[in-house]
Amino acid sequence: MKVRVKNCLIWLSIWVFSSAAMAEPFVQGGAIGSQTEDGFNALGPVVEQPIEFPHNTHAGQMGINCMYCHTYARRSGVSGIPRLDKCMGCHNLIESVKDRPRIKKLFEYWEKKEPIPWKKVHDLPDFVRFNHERHIQRFYFKEDRPVREVCGYCHGDIASMTTARRVKALSMGWCVSCHQKEHLESAGTTKTSNGPNDCWQCHK
Amino acid sequence: MSNSNIDRRDFLRVLGISGAAATLAGCGNTSIESGAELVESYVQPEDFVVPGVGVFYASTCTQCGSGCGIMGRVREGRLLKLEGNPKSGISGGKICGLGQAGVQVHYNPDRLTTPMMREGETLKPVSWDKAMAVLTARLGSSSALSGDQIAVLTGEISGHQKVLLGLLLESFNSTNHVVYDALSPTIGRAACKAVLGVEQPVLQIDKARLILSFGNDFLGAGPSPVHMAAQYARFRKAPRGTLIQIEPRMTLTGANADRWYAIIPGTEGVFALGLAHSLLQHQEYAHAVSADIAEALKQYDKDTVSEITGVHADALSHIAGMLWERSPNLVLSGPAAEGHAHGFDNAAAILLLNLILDNRGKTLQGQASHPFPQLTPITGSTGALTRLNQAVTAGKCQALVVIGSNPVFTAPTFVPFANNLSKVPFKVAFVTQLDETARQCDLVLPLLSPMEDFGTHVAGYQPAGVDLMIQQPLMERLYPETRGLGDILLDLLKQRKPDAYKAFPDYYAYIKTAVTKAKPVFRTTSSDDNFWEDALRNGVLHLDGPPAALETHAAAVKVDKPRSVVTDVHYPFYFVPSVKADLRDGRHANLPWLQESPDPLTTIVWDSWVEIHPTTAAEMQIREGDILEVQSATGSVMAKAYLFPGIQPDTVSMPLGQGHTAYGRYADGMGVNTFKIFDPVFDEHTGELALYATRVIIKKTGEHANVVKDEGPTALQQGRKLVVTMAADQAQLAKEISRVTQ
Numbered sequence: 001m002k003v004r005v006k007n008c009l010i011w012l013s014i015w016v017f018s019s020a021a022m023a024e025p026f027v028q029g030g031a032i033g034s035q036t037e038d039g040f041n042a043l044g045p046v047v048e049q050p051i052e053f054p055h056n057t058h059a060g061q062m063g064i065n066c067m068y069c070h071t072y073a074r075r076s077g078v079s080g081i082p083r084l085d086k087c088m089g090c091h092n093l094i095e096s097v098k099d100r101p102r103i104k105k106l107f108e109y110w111e112k113k114e115p116i117p118w119k120k121v122h123d124l125p126d127f128v129r130f131n132h133e134r135h136i137q138r139f140y141f142k143e144d145r146p147v148r149e150v151c152g153y154c155h156g157d158i159a160s161m162t163t164a165r166r167v168k169a170l171s172m173g174w175c176v177s178c179h180q181k182e183h184l185e186s187a188g189t190t191k192t193s194n195g196p197n198d199c200w201q202c203h204k
Numbered sequence: 205m206s207n208s209n210i211d212r213r214d215f216l217r218v219l220g221i222s223g224a225a226a227t228l229a230g231c232g233n234t235s236i237e238s239g240a241e242l243v244e245s246y247v248q249p250e251d252f253v254v255p256g257v258g259v260f261y262a263s264t265c266t267q268c269g270s271g272c273g274i275m276g277r278v279r280e281g282r283l284l285k286l287e288g289n290p291k292s293g294i295s296g297g298k299i300c301g302l303g304q305a306g307v308q309v310h311y312n313p314d315r316l317t318t319p320m321m322r323e324g325e326t327l328k329p330v331s332w333d334k335a336m337a338v339l340t341a342r343l344g345s346s347s348a349l350s351g352d353q354i355a356v357l358t359g360e361i362s363g364h365q366k367v368l369l370g371l372l373l374e375s376f377n378s379t380n381h382v383v384y385d386a387l388s389p390t391i392g393r394a395a396c397k398a399v400l401g402v403e404q405p406v407l408q409i410d411k412a413r414l415i416l417s418f419g420n421d422f423l424g425a426g427p428s429p430v431h432m433a434a435q436y437a438r439f440r441k442a443p444r445g446t447l448i449q450i451e452p453r454m455t456l457t458g459a460n461a462d463r464w465y466a467i468i469p470g471t472e473g474v475f476a477l478g479l480a481h482s483l484l485q486h487q488e489y490a491h492a493v494s495a496d497i498a499e500a501l502k503q504y505d506k507d508t509v510s511e512i513t514g515v516h517a518d519a520l521s522h523i524a525g526m527l528w529e530r531s532p533n534l535v536l537s538g539p540a541a542e543g544h545a546h547g548f549d550n551a552a553a554i555l556l557l558n559l560i561l562d563n564r565g566k567t568l569q570g571q572a573s574h575p576f577p578q579l580t581p582i583t584g585s586t587g588a589l590t591r592l593n594q595a596v597t598a599g600k601c602q603a604l605v606v607i608g609s610n611p612v613f614t615a616p617t618f619v620p621f622a623n624n625l626s627k628v629p630f631k632v633a634f635v636t637q638l639d640e641t642a643r644q645c646d647l648v649l650p651l652l653s654p655m656e657d658f659g660t661h662v663a664g665y666q667p668a669g670v671d672l673m674i675q676q677p678l679m680e681r682l683y684p685e686t687r688g689l690g691d692i693l694l695d696l697l698k699q700r701k702p703d704a705y706k707a708f709p710d711y712y713a714y715i716k717t718a719v720t721k722a723k724p725v726f727r728t729t730s731s732d733d734n735f736w737e738d739a740l741r742n743g744v745l746h747l748d749g750p751p752a753a754l755e756t757h758a759a760a761v762k763v764d765k766p767r768s769v770v771t772d773v774h775y776p777f778y779f780v781p782s783v784k785a786d787l788r789d790g791r792h793a794n795l796p797w798l799q800e801s802p803d804p805l806t807t808i809v810w811d812s813w814v815e816i817h818p819t820t821a822a823e824m825q826i827r828e829g830d831i832l833e834v835q836s837a838t839g840s841v842m843a844k845a846y847l848f849p850g851i852q853p854d855t856v857s858m859p860l861g862q863g864h865t866a867y868g869r870y871a872d873g874m875g876v877n878t879f880k881i882f883d884p885v886f887d888e889h890t891g892e893l894a895l896y897a898t899r900v901i902i903k904k905t906g907e908h909a910n911v912v913k914d915e916g917p918t919a920l921q922q923g924r925k926l927v928v929t930m931a932a933d934q935a936q937l938a939k940e941i942s943r944v945t946q
Contacts, residue, residue, distance in 0.1 A: 072255050
């Protein structure tokens with residue numbers, strides 16, 4: 001009897017633990033997609049947005065630099081979402097597309113002075129602090145690499161999508177795999193270094 | 205557990221596993237999610253707004269009356285943290301724990317978010333329209349109240365809020381602004397005024413080579429502790445100044461002292477006069493006072509003084525010797541010396557030492573004269589509340605406006621203000637959170653938090669020149685149903701005198717106009733708008749000014765025959781309340797950071813306790829945690845015993861500020877209210893309540909509970925002797941000075 005009570009309690013705890021903690025991180029965000037070349041579950045679910053924003057038109061066909069709209073990415077830890085008046089700055093002047101349904105929706109939000117309720121696609125757990133500014137400054141400004149490539153390390157080739165979809169794992173092993181690689185310190189040098197390996201760099 | 209089938213190891217294993225699961229489940233988002241959350245974006249933000257990057261706005265801390273400049277870090281429209289404002293001459297870019305906790309006033313879950321009106325026994329939420337209708341019916345244009353029929357009760361208040369209150373009262377032909385401060389410095393100020401000619405001299409702590417403090421807790425709960433701490437840091441730099449503290453119960457300042465002496469409460473004046481007598485033996489001081497005083501001081505020989513004060517006679521000689529050698533020095537009087545029936549005399553005797561030692565103009569100066577006297581704060585007193593209570597009892601008061609004051613909690617039992625409140629037909633309170641007094645009012649209006657409102661402040665203690673401090677909102681209001689005090693007052697004034705105030709659509713317009721009108725005083729050539737924007741950006745308008753000269757009135761010091769303190773066989777213990785630097789008179793007990801901060805001397809949290817000397821405790825067979833009843837002639841409270849070596853053996857001490865019954869989830873039921881056991885003893889000169897003159901008896905209840913504290917099981921630095929201390933009597937004081945006075 002004594003042993004049975006003890007075993008029951010231990011198994012109950014293990015069940016609670018595994019259902020609450022273990023299942024969660026691996027199932028969501030991993031089950032839908034196939035594996036990437038480097039072996040990580042990658043493809044996230046399709047996220048329906050209030051406006052089906054065509055990244056392929058803006059960044060693809062027109063070749064607009066990602067940071068023209070995502071202006072906070074090089075200045076802050078978080079990239080944020082472009083401000084609404086940024087959209088309006090151009091679209092107020094582009095008469096040819098004003099009657100399209102998506103642009104009409106944009107104008108509706110602007111007239112109501114309401115932010116567009118975009119859904120977050122690239123989300124990390126609350127205990128992870130990713131810093132956009134450091135990555136952009138290093139790879140785009142110091143190494144002078146193309147912006148589509150730099151943003152694409154984590155976000156994939158957004159310029160070929162309409163609304164964004166996660167195509168990279170964003171898991172710790174995936175982050176570390178890149179941090180372990182040797183990266184040029186700046187353009188025009190052969191000196192390399194890799195990303196930080198300390199826990200506290202991301203888990204503060 | 206003894207009959208359980210689970211042994212300790214199994215129990216811990218189970219606890220560990222389920223604990224880990226609970227922790228992970230409670231962590232918020234622990235996985236990579238897509239499409240689960242909205243991501244907030246801006247429509248048309250200011251250019252400097254970058255998500256994830258904080259912006260600092262200058263404002264003024266209102267947690268105490270020091271008027272420190274602060275900077276609020278704001279990110280994505282939310283106030284995150286407060287820092288000191290480097291442009292503030294008072295705070296010098298620093299901030300104290302009490303100031304840091306200001307964000308918890310703002311984000312407190314117990315904030316009042318809607319007006320409340322009395323219906324029978326309870327307060328019920330009402331709309332602003334209804335609340336303002338009731339307010340204006342009583343205090344608006346049709347009000348027939350006049351003179352003393354209306355009273356405004358506030359805590360210490362300055363700036364344009366004070367001006368508007370004065371104008372409102374003026375519209376009723378009244379000057380009945382009652383300023384109540386439960387921990388009033390009235391007695392000490394009166395003594396300063398009598399001896400030095402100013403109520404609040406500026407202390408040049410950094411210029412002193414030695415500080416002798418009689419119960420002045422300038423590093424803790426004194427005026428402007430942030431400024432004092434910065435000065436103290438300079439005082440301690442080479443050549444290191446010496447601090448001697450004499451008090452019945454060790455304060456935070458006492459804990460920092462090089463020499464700490466326990467003295468029988470109320471005998472500080474006798475010790476000071478003993479020192480004066482000792483100093484006059486030196487040739488250079490012989491003519492510092494008149495022959496009459498010098499003659500009278502002869503009664504204060506060191507043996508008599510030692511017998512009365514309980515301080516060793518040699519200590520007196522050594523302190524006198526150190527004062528003589530280390531000039532300039534500074535002698536301070538504090539609340540523990542002033543809160544007695546002869547508190548004024550004690551303070552005057554202590555200040556006399558500064559005159560003898562010629563510290564005037566060296567370590568003691570007058571404050572610069574203020575160009576806007578209408579903005580300077582009114583110092584509160586308990587006497588003011590007593591007078592209001594008399595008016596209320598006599599039925600003279602028809603309407604009472606309460607702002608930033610909680611007399612139902614802090615008034616002693618012999619001022620039955622709480623019971624008398626029902627005699628006032630209309631009572632309105634303006635609060636950010638309901639407290640004991642607001643709950644007895646007929647109408648309660650929810651104010652904006654200090655982080656959401658405009659204001660101007662002038663500190664009572666101006667260390668250099670004059671600062672006009674600007675308070676501005678650090679973020680948008682959290683609750684739409686809250687309003688600023690200035691806006692409500694302005695609305696009432698518009699009712700009373702429409703023509704005079706129609707030019708001001710709101711308090712912002714009023715305060716902007718008022719501040720820009722002061723521009724000529726600051727001798728600037730900038731436009732009004734630029735002047736105002738600079739004021740907001742800097743958070744402070746500073747004006748240099750020469751310090752006022754101090755006067756010398758040694759004759760104000762009474763040198764009678766040395767008097768012993770009369771003992772009371774029924775109440776054998778002296779009761780010394782301790783004022784905590786954070787909770788103060790209890791107004792901050794609703795802030796959990798402060799409740800959680802360990803008391804610096806005992807490390808106890810979230811509670812009240814009784815400090816008792818270990819020797820006395822041993823005699824009475826009291827252990828730490830024994831529940832004691834502390835009974836005075838007016839009431840009794842119960843709390844756990846804490847054995848504390850930093851206290852005079854015939855004295856017990858309890859902290860003030862706890863024991864709330866209706867002040868939100870963090871304050872209610874924590875500890876006991878020690879204001880309710882004060883004896884009705886008043887200073888003979890000023891008539892002010894003597895806070896340190898209560899006598900008590902200690903009774904053991906036979907119950908015991910653990911004292912919740914950070915300190916480990918072994919007191920005294922965990923047994924490691926990190927800082928070596930010894931009894932002051934055993935120190936070889938003679939080595940510290942070359943010449944010992946006799």
